[in-house]
Amino acid sequence: MGTTNIHLLSPARVCSYPARSHRKPPHLLPKHGRSILSLLVPPTSVTTKDISDHSLKLDTRNNDIATSSRTVYHDNWLESIAIDYLSKTIQETAGMKNDDTPGYKGIVAVSAAVFRELSPTEQRAFVLKVLEKALPSFTLFMASFPFFFMRLMPKSTFTREFFAIFTTVAFRWLVGPSEVRELEFEGKKERNVVHITKCRFLEEANCVGMCTNLCKMPTQEFMKKNFGIPVNMVPNFDDMSCEIIYGQDPPAEEDDPAFKEPCYKLCSLKKRHSASCIS
Template sequence: MEAKLISQIRCPAAPSSRQVCKQRCRPVYAVLARPAENLRLKLKPADNKAATSVYNDNWFDLLAINYLSQSVQAATGVKSMLSGYDGLVETAAMVSKKFDTKTQQELVIQALDRAIPKLILDMIRTLLPQSQFTREYFAAFTTVFFAWLMGPSEVRESELKGRREKNVVYVKKCRFLEQSSCVGMCTNLCKIPSQTFIKDALGMPVSMVPNFDDMSCEMIFGQDPPAPSDDPALNQPCYKLCRANQMHTVKSSG
């Protein structure tokens, strides 16, 4: 029913009271509207791209992204014509299709060795032996200088050896996982090689715990990762919209 405006006068109908009615009576307005359920807004389903995080990379971010991408390409022999983060993800996708999981992990470690001079790694390992200070320093450093790679993050606490430490990096929504939409690329090209590289090169054990439901992730410095057979992340089925569209476990290829 269309909305209509109805005017009614509430006063005695007798002619003798018309004069009084004009002074005392006021019009009463009523609005007839459509039923409430028919007034609900029909919103279009959100576009997948609209829900994707948008990053405004500055010159430093782009420099770091392209440098890492070139290091991975040099170590793996693949070539991407794209630049920026799209080029990094495309490079990772080509590596995941071309090599088995073990080779993928080894190639990423080689790329990280290329990207960071050994002299700097040795100096960090010597000056910052494992301690509460070092663990908390690594966590704070990661949130500040690696947002271009992982996305916004913050430092959180955990209990280690019976005491509370600020040794956890909580990534609110991993940029690499979100843009690749692939569990296998996350585990084989990020989680496992990063854990291995940081421990071997810097002497710092770290456990990366991705949450594939909300795409968040925790990096816990000072904690060894679980064995592959006990790590839930390595037995996680991939997303339905995964670009590789298959299961990604330790034994399967990404």
């Protein structure tokens, strides 16, 4: 198998990263039945392939990861366009060129190079810059009435539930299949939680640090900055699932359970970071 060649052309420009607020997460209610959305929208075509090396076993745990299969995605032409666009945006922002790894693996390969070269704070600032390039302000604010309305009422039930539905429909190619679930929020039930069955990025990267610094933290900041809505992303590193809770403030980094996890045993970037996977 050949080695991926990623050429660094110029250093990425970064900015400072603000602190986080803390709120105790409320209790998630069990989901009963399938959502209407899951019946109307066909899921991303995926299959699973058995693996026997149990490469996703954690350092400080004796048990293997809950699954022994690896997901194989069959992206359609529209999903392939989105993947290629994001990959090129990441490369342009980083000043890197990836000639050897196309498709989703190319996104992860360049992300891994960014992870190796930049500090955690710089990584998060880098992703914010990528998101701003991929989704310019005009698109974010004025592309459609729902998005404009949500900026006027970021704390409404409509906004939280709309984002949950939109995430499951629009980002299957990026994070994998997901569904909307119910949460008891401020004394009433809302469908403002996205449950990702098995995160595509985490499975492909096989690195806790890449999840927290290149996905979780910058996404939370991006949503708060551009839409005024708090988002708490709660990854489960045992089964690689994730809960995206719209309307819930994320905990402070020092209190966030995601930053207390060791990385996977066969993480290819393990020498880059410590057991906490953030340094």
